[in-house]
Amino acid sequence: MNDLETRLRATLAARAGDITTLPAALLDLDAAPADPVDHDEVLDLGAARAARRARSVRWLALAAAAAVVLLAVGVAQLGGRDRRSAPPPATQSTTPTPTPTPTPTPTAAGQAPASTVGLVVPAGWRATLRASEPGRRLVTLRAAADPDFPYGCNGCEAATDYASVFEAGAFHAHTDGWAAATVAGHPARLGRMSWIGVGKHVVRTLAWQFAPGRWAVVQGVTALGERTSTLELLAAALRPTVDVPIPVPFRFGFVPDLPLTSVTDDRSEGYSLTVTLSSAEGRTFDVTTWPHAPSTVTHTAAHRTVVGGQIGWYDRTAGVLDVPYRGGWLELGISESAGAPTYDSLPLTAQDRADMDRVVAGLTFTNGDGSAPYLPLEQAVP
Structure with missing residues (x-):
């Protein structure tokens, strides 16, 4: 039994009590590159939204309900609304790597975009949420064939991958040691980094600069979402320079x-x-x-x-x-x-x-x- 499987069994045992078989999907990561020594500094945009929700009198009931969900799933993101769309699946994902504490970088100054990012949704997928905050536009996507919910999320939301597009200066990925890739003719890097806006989990990530100082990032948040083929499919579907009206x-x-x-x-x-x-x-x-x-x-x-x-x-x-x-x-x-x-x-x-x-x-x-x-x-x- 290798070190990875030992850690996975320990994690699963802590969550499920008695684990005898390691889910094969967790190891199907398309020969992922090793974790870089230097994990990325990320924007904690979701926490800012949660804070604004919590301090609004009119949202006390919603914030209270969201607090229960966040405590259970460890996700401080997406507005504090109950977005359950299906019962928990038979198979649950778990984090395939240790989860070091992320170091956030300052949120970019200015207003949130009043538009969403362009996307050609692939067959068998759907866009489940679109969001924007100063410096960042986000879309989450769900594969119809995905049996899992995001890491640490027992049915709290429907997502397989998160795709983020950043304004100039709002984000920089430290990709030393990552594998080389290409997205729409732009050099890209494939590796692991903290889940942007959540930070509790380190996930497989495809990142590239589509314009000077502007990054696009696709992150897998389930076992299927972390596969190289999935990351490449969604990166090719993203249109980071296209503004779509809301x-x-x-x-x-x-x-x-x-x-x-x-x-x-x-x-x-x-x-x-x-x-x-x-x-x-x-x-x-x-x-x-x-x-x-x-x-x-x-x-x-x-x-x-x-x-x-x-x-x-x-x-x-x-x-x-x-x-x-x-x-x-x-x-x-x-x-x-x-x-x-x-x-x-x-x-x-x-x-x-x-x-x-x-x-x-x-x-x-x-x-x-x-x-x-x-x-x-x-x-x-x-």
Whole structure:
């Protein structure tokens, strides 16, 4: 029994209690190169999103539920919403290498892109989530043939690989000792590094510079996702220089003067789109579309109002609006919080309520009722 199998058996025994057979899929890594001595410094973008969620009064229930999931699976990413799409499989992946603590690098300054990255989805795959934060655009992909969930994730999300595209200066991969590869005519490197935004696991990674100072990275987060053939397939499918609009059913005449800091879109999986504008001082304006009523506002006669031609419910004291449109519900609101490390909720100010009044007064829906075709996000948020 070699050292790798010994470590794997120990890991599996700790998780499953009694392991007698090592899953063959865990060793099918296409002769992976050895781990480099120097693991990459990575952006902890998911943790920033989780922090913003935790400090919003209106998301307390969601954040509490997310905290249970995160504690169980060790994934501080993807917006704190329950994205289960299937029961746990019979076979679960486990980390095929030791997991050293990553060293994060500063997040790039500026706004999050109001678009998603280009992708030609291969046959047998689907894009499950698209997201952006300052310096990074992300898409997760799921193979129909993948029996596993991501490492450390007992059914928490549907993903086989993560593909990230970085703005200039937002990321640099230390690829010394990695195997040489090629992606779309660009020199690439194949090796192992920390799972970007999660950090707990070291996974097989294909990284390349598609423009000076700009990196694209594909990471396998299941045994199938880590195969060289899978990484190469998805790298070839990625279009890192293509901006794809994010369609939305609303348009704002006014929003608070805050930078766009996060967009998370998993509507393709039957969940939600969340757009966040926030400041470092703790002021946050969130907009979320749901396929069902969020019930954040008590739907009483006192809260009933007409918004963009639709009947909605506006709780001015809490700074929250719920309004149905054709095909879903729109929830939006403003909040104040303290800084790190607590992110404690703070009372709304008179300016917050005045801004919310202007938001509600200027909100309209596509085609009058929120029906398709939708507007690009960059046109919907002034």
